[in-house]
Each structure stands twice: as C-alpha cells, then as structure tokens.
Amino acid sequence: MIEVKDLVVVRGRRTVLDGFSCSVPTGSVTGLLGPSGSGKTTLMRAVVGVQKVKGGTVTVLGSAAGSAELRKKIGYLTQAPSIYADLTVRENARYFAALYGLEAAHADQVVRDVGLGDAARQLVADLSGGQRSRASLACALVGKPEVLVLDEPTVGQDPVLRDELWGQFRAAAAAGTTVLVSSHVMDEANRCDRLLLIRQGALIADDTPAAVKAAAGTDDLDAAFLRLIRDRGEDDAALATKEAGE
Amino acid sequence: MILAHTTRRILGQLRHDRRTVGLLVVVPVLLLTLLYFMYDGQEQLFDHIALIMLGIFPFIIMFLVTSIAMLRERTTGTLERLLTTPLKRTDLLFGYGIAFGVAAAIQASIASGVAYWLLGLSTQGNPALVVLIAVTNAVLGVALGLLASAFARTEFQAVQFMPVIAIPQILLCGLFVARDQMAGWLQAISDVLPLTYAVEALQEVGKYTDATATMWRDLGIVAGAVVLALVAASLTLRRRTA
Ligand SMILES: Nc1ncnc2c1ncn2[C@@H]1O[C@H](COP(=O)(O)OP(=O)(O)OP(=O)(O)O)[C@@H](O)[C@H]1O
Ligand SMILES: [Mg+2]
Numbered sequence: 363m364i365e366v367k368d369l370v371v372v373r374g375r376r377t378v379l380d381g382f383s384c385s386v387p388t389g390s391v392t393g394l395l396g397p398s399g400s401g402k403t404t405l406m407r408a409v410v411g412v413q414k415v416k417g418g419t420v421t422v423l424g425s426a427a428g429s430a431e432l433r434k435k436i437g438y439l440t441q442a443p444s445i446y447a448d449l450t451v452r453e454n455a456r457y458f459a460a461l462y463g464l465e466a467a468h469a470d471q472v473v474r475d476v477g478l479g480d481a482a483r484q485l486v487a488d489l490s491g492g493q494r495s496r497a498s499l500a501c502a503l504v505g506k507p508e509v510l511v512l513d514e515p516t517v518g519q520d521p522v523l524r525d526e527l528w529g530q531f532r533a534a535a536a537a538g539t540t541v542l543v544s545s546h547v548m549d550e551a552n553r554c555d556r557l558l559l560i561r562q563g564a565l566i567a568d569d570t571p572a573a574v575k576a577a578a579g580t581d582d583l584d585a586a587f588l589r590l591i592r593d594r595g596e597d598d599a600a601l602a603t604k605e606a607g608e
Numbered sequence: 609m610i611l612a613h614t615t616r617r618i619l620g621q622l623r624h625d626r627r628t629v630g631l632l633v634v635v636p637v638l639l640l641t642l643l644y645f646m647y648d649g650q651e652q653l654f655d656h657i658a659l660i661m662l663g664i665f666p667f668i669i670m671f672l673v674t675s676i677a678m679l680r681e682r683t684t685g686t687l688e689r690l691l692t693t694p695l696k697r698t699d700l701l702f703g704y705g706i707a708f709g710v711a712a713a714i715q716a717s718i719a720s721g722v723a724y725w726l727l728g729l730s731t732q733g734n735p736a737l738v739v740l741i742a743v744t745n746a747v748l749g750v751a752l753g754l755l756a757s758a759f760a761r762t763e764f765q766a767v768q769f770m771p772v773i774a775i776p777q778i779l780l781c782g783l784f785v786a787r788d789q790m791a792g793w794l795q796a797i798s799d800v801l802p803l804t805y806a807v808e809a810l811q812e813v814g815k816y817t818d819a820t821a822t823m824w825r826d827l828g829i830v831a832g833a834v835v836l837a838l839v840a841a842s843l844t845l846r847r848r849t850a
Contacts (some may be wrong), residue, residue: 373850410692414848428847430694438692444685448621460613461693485624505693 363388364409364509366539369403369418371563378404378562381418386542386556391535393554393571396543397591401563402544403441406511409542410438422509423540430488434462437507441514441544443498447487451497453487455474455504467505475530476545477523493520499527510534513541516550528553547582561591582596610835612696614703616708618677622711628673632711636665644727647701651728655814658729660783662720662738663810664745666712667803668774674708674753675766676815682757691847699839705750712746713739733813737823741813749807751837758844775802782811804831 364386369527371379378401386392394402407603408420411428420427423435430569445454451473457468473482476496476604478572481489484495499515528550535555536540543554553569559567560575566576569582578586620630640658647654681687681700690700715722716739723729731738752773760766779792787798798804809826814820 407688412688412691412848414850428692433692433694436692438689440685442685442688444689446617446621446686448624449686450624453620456694456702457613457617459629460691461610462693463609501689526699 363423364417364420364542365421365498366405366408367421369405369408369420370416371401371408371456372412372416373404374502377563379408382507382560382563382565383418384558384565384568386540388540389535389538390555391541391553392530392556392558393551394542394558395546395551395587398546398558400560401564402560403513404498404563405560406438406513406542409509410436412510432509434505437502437505438512439499439502439510440510440517443494445486445501448485450483450485451489452482452498455500458501459504464505468506469500472500472504473497475503477526485596492520492523495519496523496527502528508539510539510541510543512541514544514546514553516545516547524550535607550585551583551587559587559590561601567589611698611702611706614691614695614699615706618703618707619710622707629711632669632673632715635684636662636715637722639726639826640682640719640723641688651730654727655730657783658723659731659738659810659814660781660807662716662723663742663745663806664778664803665719665780666716666742667749667771667806669715670708670712670746670749671753671774672754672767672770674704674750675760675769676763678704678754679763679766680758680761687845688726688849689828697842697845698846701751701754701842704754705747705834705838708745708750709743712749713743716742731814732817733815733819737813737819738810741806741809741827741830744834745803748802748806748830748834751834751841752843755837755844758841774803777801777843780804781807783807801837802830805829825843 366384369379385510394405397403404413408415409422409427422432425432452470455469455473456466459466471500473479478493478496478497478500486494490495495518502510502512516527517581519527531541533541545551554571557567557569557571557574558565575581575583575586578589580586580589640661643658643661644654649668720735722740724735754770756773757766780794780801781803788797789821790798805826810821
C-alpha cells in the first residue's frame with residue numbers, strides 16, 4: 363500500500379506537484395499515465411524516497427517513504443537505464459542482488475527472466491538499447507521487492523517481450539507485490555488493475571481502466587485519455603480567460 | 609557484507625577497463641624514468657625528487673580517477689538507485705576508498721620496485737614504508753575526489769578540481785621551496801595542507817634508517833585528513849535531491 367497525501371514538490375522554479383494525493387493498493391498493478399512533463403517520474407521519486415519534498419506525506423507499507431526498513435523492500439527502475447556500463451549484465455544483477463543479501467544464482471535467474479540469458483556475459487556498454495533497459499529492469503526485480511516502482515519499463519521493447527514482461531508484473535502482483543508502473547502505451551494501461559491519470563501535477567482520474575473509459579464515454583482507452591486530458595485543458599483555458607476578464 | 613560487494617564491484621569495473629589499469633601502472637613508471645634521465649649524474653637530487661614523486665603520483669591519479677568515477681555514479685543515475693537500496697552511504701564511500709586503495713597499493717609497489725631496483729633510488733629507511741605512505745596518500749586522493757565530485761556537475765568541471773586541489777599542495781609541500789624559507793603566511797597555508805605531512809614523512813624515510821616518531825605523526829595526520837574528507841563527502845551525499 364502506497365499513500366500519498368497533499369504532496370508538494372518544487373523542482374527548480376516549477377511547482378511540479380501541488381497538493382497531490384493518491385493511493386496505490388497492495389497486490390495490484392497500478393498504471394501512472396499522463397502527458398510528458400506532467401510529474402510521473404517526480405511522483406515515483408517521492409515514493410522511493412529520493413525526491414526532496416516541500417510538503418505532505420508519502421507512506422509506503424506503513425512507513426515513511428525512504429526510511430531504512432523500506433529500502434529492503436523496494437525495487438526502483440529509473441526512466442533512463444541506470445546500471446554500470448563497464449560491467450557485464452550478470453555482474454550488475456549479482457551486485458544488486460548482493461545489496462539485498464541474495465545469492466548469485468538468483469540474480470542469474472532474473473537475468474534469464476528478462477530475456478537476457480544469452481547476453482549475460484556481455485558488457486552493458488555493448489548491449490542494444492532495449493537490452494540495456496531490460497538489464498536495468500533485472501536490477502530492479504532482483505531484490506524480490508514487495509513494492510515495485512517502474513518508470514516506463516517497456517520502452518523500446520518488441521511486442522513479444524512486452525507481453526512477457528507484463529506477464530511478470532502481473533505475476534508479481536498476484537504474489538502480493540504492489541506494482542506502480544508509468545507508461546505512455548494505452549495497450550499496457552488496459553492491463554492495469556487501476557489507473558492514475560496525472561496532468562500538470564494534478565490527479566484527474568483514479569479508477570479502473572473500464573471506469574475511466576466509461577467516464578469518457580468511449581471503449582477506446584486512447585480516445586478516453588485524449589478526451590480527459592484535453593477536456594481538462596479546455597476547462598483550464600476557460601477559467602484562465604474568465605479570471606483575466608474579471 | 610555490502611561493503612565487500614561494493615568494493616568488488618568497483619574493482620570489477622576497473623578490471624574491465626584494461627587501458628586504465630595499464631595507464632595506472634605505466635604512467636608513474638614512465639615519469640620516474642623521465643626524472644632519472646633529467647637528473648643524470650645528480651643522484652642526490654634524483655633521490656630527493658623521486659622519493660617525493662612516489663607519494664605525489666598516487667595522490668593525483670587517484671584523485672582524478674575517483675572524482676570521475678563518483679561523478680559517473682551521479683550522472684548515470686546509479687547513485688540515485690543505490691540510495692533506494694539497503695546500501696549505506698558509508699558502504700559506498702569506504703568501498704571506493706578500499707578498492708582504489710588496493711589499486712594504489714599495486715601501483716605504488718610497482719613504481720617503487722622500478723625506482724629502487726632499476727633506477728637506483730636509495731633511501732636510508734625501508735622501501736615498504738614508502739609504499740605505505742604512497743597508499744595512504746592515494747586514499748587521501750580518493751577521499752578528496754569523492755568530496756570534490758559533489759561540487760562538479762560535468763566531467764569538464766571535475767577535472768578542473770585537480771589543479772585547484774592538487775597543485776597548491778604540491779607547490780607548498782616543500783618540494784620547490786623548503787618550508788622554513790617560505791614567507792610566514794605561505795608556511796601557515798602549507799601547515800594546513802595534508803600533502804605537506806605526507807612529503808615530510810617520505811623525507812623522514814629518506815633520511816633515517818628506522819621509522820621516526822615524526823614520520824608516524826605525519827602519517828597519522830594524513831590519515832586524519834582522510835577521515836575528515838570522508839565525513840565531509842558523506843555529508844554531501846544526500847539521499848534526497850531536487
Ligand atoms: N531536475 C529538475 N530540475 C527542475 N525541473 C525539473 C527537474 N526534473 C524535472 N523537472 C520538471 O518537472 C516536471 C515534471 O517532470 P517529470 O520528470 O516528473 O515528468 P514525467 O511525467 O515523468 O514526464 P515524461 O513522461 O516525459 O517522463 C517537468 O516539467 C520537468 O521539466
Ligand atoms: Mg518521466
């Protein structure tokens with residue numbers, strides 16, 4: 363369970379999140395959607411406890427985000443692959459496994475799970491873009507986390523791999539893991555239990571994919587997304603004109 | 609446990625980078641050889657300068673290597689990720705200290721071996737003490753490199769810290785002008801720079817057969833500076849960033 367309450371985050375001169383609240387239930391896959399620059403990565407950073415926050419609280423599994431006991435239970439995939447380019451895939455996975463006190467054999471298994479069995483001995487610097495993202499993903503999964511925070515985990519992957527990876531996220535959730543995934547792909551959003559729609563740092567929908575579609579009056583999630591984002595945009599524009607007139 | 613794995617990981621990164629390992633070993637040897645030919649026939653002068661250089665090379669090289677390595681951890685996002693895991697900040701800092709300390713021990717042993725056996729360096733004291741001081745100096749370079757990387761956002765900035773941190777220490781350590789002949793205020797600055805003590809310790813090994821109390825005191829001061837720099841570095845290593 364992740365609970366975010368009245369979260370305020372200022373980055374540079376921008377207030378990225380301004381009184382943001384939401385909750386992510388245990389044992390489910392929650393999708394975080396929103397336009398580029400809307401604050402998805404910022405929210406995830408706050409959840410894993412590396413984001414400076416100005417106000418509000420983030421509670422994960424009952425503890426404050428970033429606390430020492432939580433760090434054993436969290437797996438975080440950063441948006442840009444963050445692994446050591448001058449180590450092999452296997453060495454990376456084994457190192458991150460070791461941080462959680464897990465053995466090398468387990469790390470090797472996770473490397474195979476993300477489809478990198480054949481590339482395990484390759485230096486990360488020599489991998490293709492999609493392989494590199496999966497190597498980074500392996501390092502997030504390797505700690506057997508109870509909370510998985512994945513920032514665009516399937517970018518650059520082919521449809522078969524994407525399907526396999528989503529199978530793994532669903533399996534993790536079925537085993538009780540809380541999964542928070544950001545994505546720009548609506549086909550993936552359809553595979554989530556719940557969706558959080560975020561626009562300019564504000565939550566504009568928090569529901570099941572079916573309910574989001576129903577609210578927008580369409581069965582196509584792409585269309586629903588466009589409608590919700592644009593409608594709100596028009597509301598804001600109307601409000602701005604009105605305020606300017608007064 | 610995590611410290612041991614982190615040390616191994618850093619050494620593993622070094623191992624995959626053959627050219628860097630080659631440079632670490634070869635560069636000090638080449639520079640000492642250059643000194644040997646420069647001071648051809650002036651053995652005393654060579655002994656004096658080569659001995660000090662054995663302590664200064666590891667300091668400069670490890671400072672550079674560490675500040676770039678740590679900056680890479682920051683810019684590639686691995687640092688941010690590590691800080692979400694059970695790793696403690698001291699695991700990372702000491703991991704760098706130990707890993708590059710080991711690399712420096714190999715480097716200093718080879719450089720000293722070449723200096724004593726091939727280039728005819730002679731000191732009154734034990735060469736092992738020279739290696740010990742060189743390694744302590746290297747670890748000082750690592751600690752200052754970790755600290756300096758916090759103030760650099762790019763590699764260009766990071767390499768600029770080398771002249772800022774290293775060159776004043778080299779100029780004022782007593783190599784170019786004896787410390788007792790410096791103006792009072794220069795001597796006062798020299799007094800607070802750790803490299804001054806490392807150089808004095810090396811000179812003690814050059815002059816006396818047995819390890820002197822001054823040498824041990826100087827080595828202790830350098831070690832103290834390492835601890836101070838590591839503490840300061842850990843303060844700059846913030847878990848939460850903007
Ligand atoms: N380090 C930073 N300093 C200042 N502003 C930042 C910083 N990082 C991000 N921002 C700003 O914060 C806002 C939210 O960024 P964030 O990375 O959370 O967006 P996002 O929803 O993840 O976008 P994307 O889908 O493109 O990944 C953006 O407007 C961005 O410009
Ligand atoms: Mg993002």
